[in-house]
Amino acid sequence: MSPFEGDCQPTRVPLLFKSGRPTLPFPHPWNFQRPIDILDAYFWQADEEIGPGRHNRYLDVPGFPAVLVTRDPGIIRAVLTSTGDREGQFDRDTLPSTGIARATGEDTLLFGNGAMWRKQRKASAAPFGKTALFQVDVFFKFEETFRKTVRQRLLVLRQHLLDTGSPRLQIAVEPEIKALMLELLVDCFFGASIDYQEIRDKYVPALERVIDHIVRDTVTNRLGLPRTVLAKISRSYAQANRDFATFDELTDRVLAARPTGRGLWEKLQTEASDEALRSNIKVFLAGALEATTSFATWAISHLARNEAWQEKVYREVEAMADYSPDQIAAARHLGAVLDETLRLTPSLYFLPRKATAPIRITTSDGREMLIPKNTHILLDVWHANRHEDHWGAATTGFTATEFAPERWEHLSAEKGPSKEHLHFGFGHGPRVCPGKHIGQLEVALVVGVFIKMFRFRALHDENPVKAGVSTKPADGTLVELELREPSSGMTTADEWEMLLKNPSDK
Template sequence: MTTETRTGTEAPVLAGLPVLGSLLDLKGDSLGTFLRARREAGDVVRLTAGPPGLRSHIYAVFSAEGAQQVLAGESANFRKDNTFYQEVRESFGNGLLTSQDEDYLRQRRLVQPLFTKRRVDGYAGAVATEVATLLDEWEKAGATTVDVLHETTRLALRAVARILFGTDVDSAVEVVERCFPGVGAYVLSRGYAPLKLPRAWPTPGNRRAAALHRELYEECDRIIAERKAAGRAGEEGDDLLTLLIRAESAEDGAFDATELREQVLVFLLAGHETTATSLGFALHLLALHPEVQRRAHEEVDRVLAGRTPGAADLDALPYVTRVLKETMRLFPAAPLTGRRAVAATEIDGFTIPAGSDVVVAPWVTHRHPAYWEDPERFDPDRFTPEAEAARPRYAWFPFGGGPRACIGQHFSMLESVIALAMILQRHGFEAVDTEVPLTSAITLQAGGPVRCRLIAREG
């Protein structure tokens, strides 16, 4: 933000309904509504949502410079105090995703040693094991067509559960697959509701959500108890949960039982969504673009020559990495990110009042014509080193940014590159579903199947 633009101009308002404003548009198609807001009103836009007396005002920020200001430059002024984060906090606890202030700093200090590059690189074998299992399942089933997003969600869940819990993954994956979608829908519905009934009231929706929460909590508590018992018996493993249980420092102490459960829930949610989304939609996009797929196959064949990739191969697979980065541009797992302004400030010359809800939107910034020529076109070469250096830092931010950037960014890229390379070693893909409806809950969701036809490769 330059001093010349500090004019305190009131942000333009996106036109909406007289009584409800943009509430129905946001509930029905939040992604399309934010795209329309930038197209019609510019880089800072105010949206109103809800009836008079219960109306909220949302300031949407779409420029790379504005996103950097919110997430990094003035991050202390933009807190996770908005309605949606409060609903996520009540559903998933006060883990790394939702905690703030000293709670967050303490948790981050305890967890950071578990996510060093050296330790994350050590997870490559567990990832490769799960990918090989998935590919063998396709072969045994004689699969000719698969829903790639469903399959990569299962893969990412099993991989993160194996790394979290060791070999005890089956029950955890089954519970998460059954419970997470319902909890996410509940958070979304409460986040958009102008008037929220207390969660304790025995409405049908509250009772269903409470049952899902109980099941998730009980599964996490069971696994934590088993790991602690194994430790007391001298059978500690090197899975992430064991390391979390042992994590302790003189300054920060250790995690108690509730904190352990909350970290496990956050790692299960955040630890599989980004990988599943980027990997599933990468296969979808490769199926739609045969020439890009051909180049990816050639790189995988040349570099790996049939062997299983490991962490040391990531730098040798730059085109596969670019495919994934371009996929994360078009299909960011967290397409919208909210904050609340503590004090009044200015972004791109527009006044943001104290207490305002602020949204930065990778979904929109990743399609901003100021940074991306022909933004809907799939082109991995947007991510050559030269092209990346020529763009503003926050033209692409699928992992957030600033002091709250995703702690698992390196793990997600490691898992995604290894998985995509292994899948491409064995299969080519043709698209069955060329158009996929999308929605945004806690994360980006497909509104239908993402099916691809499998083409077996020789050798």
């Protein structure tokens, strides 16, 4: 008997092994590094069904709460809208993020529920809000830091091209983007002055290993044994201890900037002590390395395989002297590329929720589902955004698995209701990602300037995914790039450096 009720009934997923299914429909020590395959397992042969079970599946094991997985955008939206700290609402399910809590603390905006979440959300609303970030002086600070770093990297690139005698360079862009994103957050948002090279060579590698450890620890350390204990018998945990010490050092340096008033500290509406803020600072630092890197590298990766759209965006940004909020808002093609990137390859590829009581949800088209108390819910954004039923040619003008920024122009021309075509790239509802606006700011700046400076193409036709805390291109965003010639006709690296120092002179 199904524990669910209503006219939108999910169908049951077989628990045992089935021939042809990519893996078992739950994480275990041998498949936890393949989360997309685990989600695939829920919808194995689902396209053969007619009815609500085509996009809604559940796993029911005697003695355990049910697990509901949905790739139905209407159900996803209804659950996200009904999430909060009031009685009879959905909480964020903490089960998939136990490793994050052990790494950063349980008193965070990410992990907390109920009154704790509400308190943390109120404190973070001002510094992360659009009003605080989308200001000319804030953008100028981000641009200033960005130009300084880009000048350094251009000089390195120029020397490499001179040494090799080649006009082109093959490079995996992801490591460069990671360092840049962390620097922007550390320097501009938190006001801590840390040398770019130190960020790139010391803090980024340590944080990368911390994030990998978080994923592994969530699945393999079910008992929650202390890392310090496991480090005595495991080399990987011993390395993790060293990396966490480096993570703590970075957090200390960020918190040390708080009394200076630099960055956006003054907008943080709380009298909490540094120690009380520590866990959230760690979440923000790790998030900068993950979500914004994912967003930017996917955009570059898609454009590396779509020369026509790369040139469309270039024609928009080549005359930009600065990246003010108004200029970014006016860059229609860049906006379409970023929306399509979040639709096709969302950083947050699933959103976990848990029913705090028996909860009846109603979709915008009137379908209902009663979800039992304690049900674990995986809102499968990755597959919802890639299914022909929701984002295919019939509704958007282009196939769902195709990178086609034109679909956003098509949807706009059709004047369809925007709430029916949500990509959920930053989540939705009360628990929307608090870093949404800073992510948009940083990625628009990084991707826009990258296209302005370089012409680039992918070295492989295929663009597979790797997934952990977030998703990224499996090839590390491997491209062949060459410097563009500025429209003024300047060609030397020295002239490029002058252009970066004085963009308004163009």
